[in-house]
Amino acid sequence: MTLALVIAQTGHAEKSYGPGVTDSEIKIGQTMPYSGPLSAFGTIGRAQAAYFEMINARGGVNGRKIKLLSLDDGYSPPKTIEQTRKLVESDEVLLLFSSFGTPPNTAAMKYLNAKKVPQLFIAATGMKWGDPKNFPWTMAFLPSQKTGTAGYVSHLLKTRPDAKIGVLYQNDDFGKDYLKALRDQLGSKAASMVIAEASYESTDPSVDSQIATLQGSGADTFFSFASPKFAAQSIRKAYDIGWKPLFFIPYSAQSVNAVLQPAGLDKSVGVISSAYVKDPTDPQWKGDAATREWLAWMKSYYPEGDLSEIYNVYAYTNAQLLIQVLKQCGDELTREHVMKQAANLKNFELPMLLPAYASIPARPITTRSSSCNSCASTARSGFALAR
Amino acid sequence: MEAFLHQVFSGLATGGIYASLALALVMIYQSTNHINFAQGEMAMFSTYLAWSMIDAGLAYWWAFLLTVAISFITGVVIERIIIRPVERAPVLSVVTVFVALLVIFNSVAGWIFTYTIKTFPSPFPEQPLFGNRYISSHELGAIGITLGVLVVLYLFFRFTPLGLAMRAAAQNATSSRLSGIRVGWMLALGWGLAAAVGAVAGMLIAPIVYLDPNMMSGVLLYAFAAALVGGIDSPFGAVLGGFLVGVLENLIGAYVVGTELKLTVALVLIIGVLVFKPTGLFGRVFVSRV
Numbered sequence A: 001m002t003l004a005l006v007i008a009q010t011g012h013a014e015k016s017y018g019p020g021v022t023d024s025e026i027k028i029g030q031t032m033p034y035s036g037p038l039s040a041f042g043t044i045g046r047a048q049a050a051y052f053e054m055i056n057a058r059g060g061v062n063g064r065k066i067k068l069l070s071l072d073d074g075y076s077p078p079k080t081i082e083q084t085r086k087l088v089e090s091d092e093v094l095l096l097f098s099s100f101g102t103p104p105n106t107a108a109m110k111y112l113n114a115k116k117v118p119q120l121f122i123a124a125t126g127m128k129w130g131d132p133k134n135f136p137w138t139m140a141f142l143p144s145q146k147t148g149t150a151g152y153v154s155h156l157l158k159t160r161p162d163a164k165i166g167v168l169y170q171n172d173d174f175g176k177d178y179l180k181a182l183r184d185q186l187g188s189k190a191a192s193m194v195i196a197e198a199s200y201e202s203t204d205p206s207v208d209s210q211i212a213t214l215q216g217s218g219a220d221t222f223f224s225f226a227s228p229k230f231a232a233q234s235i236r237k238a239y240d241i242g243w244k245p246l247f248f249i250p251y252s253a254q255s256v257n258a259v260l261q262p263a264g265l266d267k268s269v270g271v272i273s274s275a276y277v278k279d280p281t282d283p284q285w286k287g288d289a290a291t292r293e294w295l296a297w298m299k300s301y302y303p304e305g306d307l308s309e310i311y312n313v314y315a316y317t318n319a320q321l322l323i324q325v326l327k328q329c330g331d332e333l334t335r336e337h338v339m340k341q342a343a344n345l346k347n348f349e350l351p352m353l354l355p356a357y358a359s360i361p362a363r364p365i366t367t368r369s370s371s372c373n374s375c376a377s378t379a380r381s382g383f384a385l386a387r
Numbered sequence B: 001m002e003a004f005l006h007q008v009f010s011g012l013a014t015g016g017i018y019a020s021l022a023l024a025l026v027m028i029y030q031s032t033n034h035i036n037f038a039q040g041e042m043a044m045f046s047t048y049l050a051w052s053m054i055d056a057g058l059a060y061w062w063a064f065l066l067t068v069a070i071s072f073i074t075g076v077v078i079e080r081i082i083i084r085p086v087e088r089a090p091v092l093s094v095v096t097v098f099v100a101l102l103v104i105f106n107s108v109a110g111w112i113f114t115y116t117i118k119t120f121p122s123p124f125p126e127q128p129l130f131g132n133r134y135i136s137s138h139e140l141g142a143i144g145i146t147l148g149v150l151v152v153l154y155l156f157f158r159f160t161p162l163g164l165a166m167r168a169a170a171q172n173a174t175s176s177r178l179s180g181i182r183v184g185w186m187l188a189l190g191w192g193l194a195a196a197v198g199a200v201a202g203m204l205i206a207p208i209v210y211l212d213p214n215m216m217s218g219v220l221l222y223a224f225a226a227a228l229v230g231g232i233d234s235p236f237g238a239v240l241g242g243f244l245v246g247v248l249e250n251l252i253g254a255y256v257v258g259t260e261l262k263l264t265v266a267l268v269l270i271i272g273v274l275v276f277k278p279t280g281l282f283g284r285v286f287v288s289r290v
Helices: A002-010 A039-057 A077-090 A102-115 A145-159 A173-193 A208-216 A228-240 A256-263 A289-301 A310-329 A335-342 A364-368 A373-386 B002-032 B039-055 B060-086 B091-113 B137-159 B161-171 B173-178 B183-209 B215-230 B235-256 B259-276
Strands: A025-032 A065-072 A095-097 A119-122 A138-140 A165-170 A194-200 A221-225 A246-248
Touching: A025 A039, A025 A077, A039 A065, A039 A289, A039 A310, A065 A077, A077 A095, A077 A102, A102 A119, A102 A138, A102 A173, A119 A310, A119 A335, A145 A173, A145 A221, A145 A246, A165 A173, A165 A208, A165 A228, A173 A194, A173 A221, A194 A208, A194 B259, A208 A228, A208 B002, A208 B235, A208 B259, A221 A228, A228 A256, A289 A310, A310 A335, B002 B039, B002 B137, B002 B161, B002 B183, B002 B215, B002 B235, B039 B060, B039 B091, B039 B183, B039 B215, B060 B091, B060 B183, B137 B161, B137 B183, B137 B235, B161 B173, B161 B183, B173 B183, B183 B215, B215 B235, B215 B259, B235 B259
Parallel strands: A025 A065, A025 A095, A095 A119, A119 A138, A165 A194, A165 A221, A221 A246
Antiparallel strands: none
């Protein structure tokens, strides 16, 4: 391995490999919450393993098979650190890919950047990932809270400029960043417009009390920055107590199957959300070629997976992006070159992204925030969906 | 005032949730003198059984009754096969077994049924009673059923020979054995009853919090608080404790400490009760002769 690095530095050989790469294999790692409170998201890791299985069956990437080591961290940051260290130091993976969760990735970020190991396309919504100056080895995939709220705010200012806003948020980085993004985008109006805030813990049985508090505050606009289960509860409770605000939920909670149906489709009428991937349960994609391809892959490689699960679409799309990066790397599979190619994704289309998002800009997280007319349009299409 | 009433009623509704699970906790404590940490997960698993039956086309009440029966049998079997061997082991080993059961039930449920939330049907009408906006028909019905279960348990333990034998077996195994009670079976029956009560709790809770493998993890903590506040050996106290915890948590969260410290209310209650009145509001004070 030392030899490979020396060759990489001198640059004379055609092939240069970083850790975890041989002529026949690329070893990558990730941490996933296969156990613990967020184990619902474990399907991301399973779907990605299934996707790489298909890639390998078709000959791999430039002749190399992908070997994914997907370890359980139980959504517990100390365990994430331990597993990440194991992946880097004993398994010697080339890169970390699509590890799940805001707190776990926050914990692993410093270590990976110090070790100069790519932390690619992490499966977490966060504002801190797009910081190439301080954390050049970290790159996000999901739209940040900033992108997520921009469309909402412009829609709100157009339709209800004097709104009285009530906010429900999950009491961790995920929810707090949403709240901050909302306040930032309202700017000087935030102080007068946001009249009530309430938080919940992800272990709470229900958010009924919080909804009653927000209704009692006199708010006529409601942002529910909640994970799927609690977004469903807030839709149902608001309806049941007769509160009819202008109602926004984050893109992570826009699943028809996991949120709107449990809440009750009749109770979800008028709820506004945004989306970045095609929801396979949405009838408008029934004839879509990309959606059919996704379905075919699910059926043959991940038959135990849930066909209505939006995270399986997300996992698939994210894995496609990594494969593209590795393809572009050619035979120069060093950690530096992976990062270079990851920041160099031009004119590459991800079929399951919504048309407005489909072409990936060079550095996903930072450039996306400037293309906010696309968010507005997805916000509108989400609106149509919920109706 | 409107907001205050909403807080009180939604507190009563969630309190009903805590009460039903607390009742199952008290059941097992009464008959075995142990706190079963896996109680919530067993209830969740029973609820999945009911869901599968309803999904397969069975009518709600048949699924309900069948689930209660199967849970009872499963409870007895678990006691016979898993708990029995560690009966005389130190408390710590027993606790380890309970925690292991918790993890096993949680993971197996996730493995079989996936982690996507599912809707669980309610036997009660969709529209709230009398057109009120404070509490849904299901929440009201759930409270009613919990109280019904409480009455049945009270009558069972108070007036039937079997109930008496079970109480005796839990309190003094040696004396009971000497007077001809089959203590081992009494313990197994206690487990069965607790599992059955838990199954009822699960089926009442699932329509409110949605059915997923982690639905009980949050509820269990509050149920502990409820059971402790009411007195860990008093079914009546556990139910009252549930309502008390639900309403207190809402009112203190909404008007005093803010939502960020809402969860802390339950923990403070647990510690407060253990420090100042370990037997709870309605628990018996034990005096042992030395």
